[in-house]
Amino acid sequence: MATSDYRTEPFKIYDKAKEFRLKHYRDALAANENGRMVVLGNFHAPKEFMVAMFPDMVFIAGEPWGVFITREGEETSLPRRAVEEVEKHGFKQDMCGYMRMSWGSMWLKEAPWGKPYPKPDMVLATNQCDYKGKWNQVLAEESGVPFYCVESGSYLGDGSWKTPEPAIKYLVNQYYDLIDWLEKRYKRKFDEEKFIELMRNTWASRCMWSEVIQMQSNVPAPLEFKLLLPFFMIMEYWSYKKEMLGVLTEFRDETRYRVQQGITPMPDEKARVLHEGLPPWYALNMFRYLREHKVAVLAGSNHFMFMPAVLPIPKHGWYDPAAPIMWDAAPKTLEEAMRFRAVYQWHTDAWGIDTRRKIYNLKAALKMLKANGVIIEQDRGCEFFSLGVPEMKSAAAAAGYSTMLYEANRVDQREWSWPHVSDALDAFIESLGIPRMKK
Secondary structure, three states, rough: OOOOHEEOOHHHHHHHHHHHHHHHHHOOOOOOOOOOEEEEEEEOOOOOOHOOOOOOOOOEEHHHHHHHHHHHHHOOHHHHEEEEEEEHHOOOOOOOOHHHHHHHHHOOOHHHHHHOOOOOOOOEEOOOOOOHHHHHHHHHHHHOOOEEEEEOOOOOOOOOOOOHHHHHHHHHHHHHOOOOOHHHHHOOOHHHHHHHHHHHHHHHHHEEEEEHHOOOOOOOOOOOOHHHHHHHHHHOOOOOOOOHHHHHHHHHHHHHHHHHOOEEEOOOOOOEEEEEEEOOOOOOHHHHHHHHOEEEEEHHHHHHOHHHHHHOOOOOOOOOOOOOHHHHHOOOOOOHHHHHHHHHHHHHHHHHHHHHHHHHHHHHHHHOOOOOOEEEEEEEEOOOOOOHHHHHHHHHHHHHOEEEEEOOOOOHHHHHHHHHHHHHHHHHHHHOOOOOOOO
């Protein structure tokens, strides 16, 4: 197709995904008065085990809660007051931004939309970085509720995606311990068949996501970074839910339709780039600035971390993100479901901990998506995402890609400077061969 043959069209499923996010928070904020069980934790906590026992349970993950405060709490200045409240308790500004938003909301007893902070019945976590375990332990202690934490498996090895059996076995054994603890504490039987179903939904969800990311290699791309954001949340938060699998199926099908029909957000894209890591949630206007310069932001390399668990991993351990998706390998037994839960947890965590994997993942993503460069955020409030950033920038530049690095904090607006970031963006855009626009 020539450039003139492409057209733009609204991404219809996008609004549905955004509505699911808002519905979740409406349900979460009304859960106490409606008598529903409320469990706090982090994104990758083994919440599926709770769902297999308490189908009506409301799980509130701390990372998206931090985004919720950042995006929805401006009217009452809640984001700033939350992080300042944490500092009043003696904690430093360079700690995890999501954790500080979560703690601040708890100590202020405030949530967005003028609602009170939800009272939890339990806190469940996976300790996958420097903060997740202690973050959630404080939530439990301050709320006076039970706390259970699963430790992630060892990330040591050769830097590849070879599945380390001792680490997987360690996680699976902890899952069985969690089931035993839940059954004894709540006098309720764990539903094995329900859990298998949840893991099969998760498998299919990751397959759907992988298909979409592979379709982003089309020129011009059918989607852009901002259009992926609500679906990224679905993948990390609710991929086990049947209704979310339905949303992701529509997501895949509509993306395929856009490729077939030549529909794209940017018919005249002049350059293709990745954004490394998650963005500052209060500054998504940055992507509008890039769009005005005809720079297509295709994805983030972290979007690729969902793919290894459903793609073949060769014996040498370096997977190809464009490889055929293993649709037929979904778990069928409890043993297979438990193993899959451990494997995808390990892949997600190992991506962020090992610099060699991060460099490989970035270069594989750049190659598959036919990108010209990468924008890298050095997040002052996340050691997990910031580990190895200088090495990643150097590796991308050595491979011939244009690179840009900016510093920020995903949720703390006090650490954002648009003049500095826009100057860096201008220089980066020029390095892509695009003239600077007059301001």
